[in-house]
Amino acid sequence: MPIKDFLFAVVIMAVWGVNFSVIKLGMASLDSFTLNALRFSLCAFPLVFFVKKPDLAWKYIAAYGLLFGVGVWGMVGLGIHFGASAGIASLIIQLSAFAVVVLAAIIFRERLNLGQYIGLGLALVGILLIASVGDGSVTLLGMALVMVAALCLSASIIMFKYLKVKQMFGLLVWSSLFSPIPLFAIAYFLHGAGIFTNLWNNLTPLTIFSLLFQAYPTTLLGRLIFNNMIVKYPMAITMSISFLVPIFGLLGSYLIFDEQIGAVKIMSCVLIITGLVISTFWTQIRKAVLGSS
Numbered sequence: 001m002p003i004k005d006f007l008f009a010v011v012i013m014a015v016w017g018v019n020f021s022v023i024k025l026g027m028a029s030l031d032s033f034t035l036n037a038l039r040f041s042l043c044a045f046p047l048v049f050f051v052k053k054p055d056l057a058w059k060y061i062a063a064y065g066l067l068f069g070v071g072v073w074g075m076v077g078l079g080i081h082f083g084a085s086a087g088i089a090s091l092i093i094q095l096s097a098f099a100v101v102v103l104a105a106i107i108f109r110e111r112l113n114l115g116q117y118i119g120l121g122l123a124l125v126g127i128l129l130i131a132s133v134g135d136g137s138v139t140l141l142g143m144a145l146v147m148v149a150a151l152c153l154s155a156s157i158i159m160f161k162y163l164k165v166k167q168m169f170g171l172l173v174w175s176s177l178f179s180p181i182p183l184f185a186i187a188y189f190l191h192g193a194g195i196f197t198n199l200w201n202n203l204t205p206l207t208i209f210s211l212l213f214q215a216y217p218t219t220l221l222g223r224l225i226f227n228n229m230i231v232k233y234p235m236a237i238t239m240s241i242s243f244l245v246p247i248f249g250l251l252g253s254y255l256i257f258d259e260q261i262g263a264v265k266i267m268s269c270v271l272i273i274t275g276l277v278i279s280t281f282w283t284q285i286r287k288a289v290l291g292s293s
Contacts, residue, residue, distance in 0.1 A: 001233060001280060009229060009241045012222045017248025019218045020089050021256040024080055026210030029202040032077025034195050035211070037183035040069045042215035043176035053174050054167035062178045064156060064171060069179025071152025074186065079146035083139030085259055092146040094127060094246050097239035099154040104235035107158065115282020116236040122275030123243045126268040161230055168227045172220055240279035243272045 001009075026035045054061065072093075080089050101120060104110045112120075165171050187195045229238045247269045253259040278285065 001237060005229070005232075006241070006280065008225055010244060012225050013241060013244035014248045015217050015222055017245045017250075018252035019214060020076075020080070020249045021252040022210050022213045022218075023077060024257065026207050026214070027077065027081060029204050029207045031187055031191055031195065032081050033074055033183045033187035033190065034199070035207075035214075036069065036073045036077055037180040037187065038211050039073070039214045039219065040065075040176040040179035040183070042211060043219050044173060044180070047173045047220075048177060051170050051173045052167065054165060054170040056163065056165065056171065060159075060163060061171065061175050064159060065175030065178030066182065067152050067156040067159065069176065070182050070186075072149045072156065074183055075145050075149035075152065079142045079144075079149065082142040082145060084142030084146050085253055085257070089142075089146045089249070092143055093150045093153060094243055095147065096150040096154040096157070097242050098124060099151070100157050100239050101236050103154065103158050104161070108161065108235070110234050110236065112236050113282055115285065116240070116279045119240055119275040119277075119279025119282070120236065122278065123240065123272045126271030126275065127243075127246065129264060129268040129271070157230065157235075160227060161235070164231075165227070169220070169224055172223055172227075176219075237280055240276050243276050247272060 023032075023035070030038075076089055076093065079092075084092065098120065101112070105112065160171075184195075226238070226242075229241075250259070250261055250265060250269070254261050
């Protein structure tokens with residue numbers, strides 16, 4: 001992977017990691033489902049009037065919108081609401097990376113080299129190490145809900161790769177049409193009509209910032225760049241870079257909410273970064289080692 005693409009990817013991973021804390025900021029005045037319904041409404045409108053519909057059947061556009069909007073972010077928000085900290089939520093959802101790599105090997109016959117096996121293994125150890133920390137930053141229900149989100153994220157990524165989508169931005173915009181209504185419906189079922197009658201009063205400056213951050217740099221720009229990477233590079237490389245998300249997630253949670261990191265989490269971050277470097281730059285590392293021996 002060229003350094004330029006790698007750096008772009010790192011910036012997006014930073015945005016995605018911090019986004020988990022931004023979600024929590026928005027949830028100070030809105031429930032998770034209403035927050036995400038408004039988020040995807042902003043992704044769809046007014047852009048849907050100016051961006052061409054992707055050349056896909058409606059069933060695929062709707063399925064992507066429901067998987068990504070409701071399955072991923074609806075469940076992430078609910079998981080945070082039920083006790084998963086922003087940092088830990090960003091960590092758990094990265095378990096989807098392993099499912100994606102396995103499914104890509106089965107469906108697309110993508111083969112992993114030795115460096116990718118080593119890198120993914122180190123990243124998995126790092127993730128499991130963080131998850132083992134019993135510091136009160138996660139509850140069983142919160143973890144379970146975020147794991148559901150991780151499964152939905154895996155399905156949406158594989159679906160995107162399988163469909164060989166060319167109009168990537170168009171898919172992001174048009175699929176967002178299918179997310180708000182079910183999210184609003186779930187919010188109404190859980191919280192009653194107050195979510196609509198009190199909506200205007202709940203739109204504080206911090207909530208508006210949260211919505212704008214989630215809709216534009218996180219969803220539209222972030223997914224556009226990431227989806228381009230999915231098309232250009234093997235899944236093992238792309239998903240290895242995504243392991244940076246929990247590191248930035250933990251950092252954002254520390255800076256914004258003063259969530260303690262501790263020695264174990266720092267060690268885990270080192271393992272994840274080491275795994276990322278080995279997986280992404282294995283060819284260069286191998287040549288350097290063999291060339292110096």
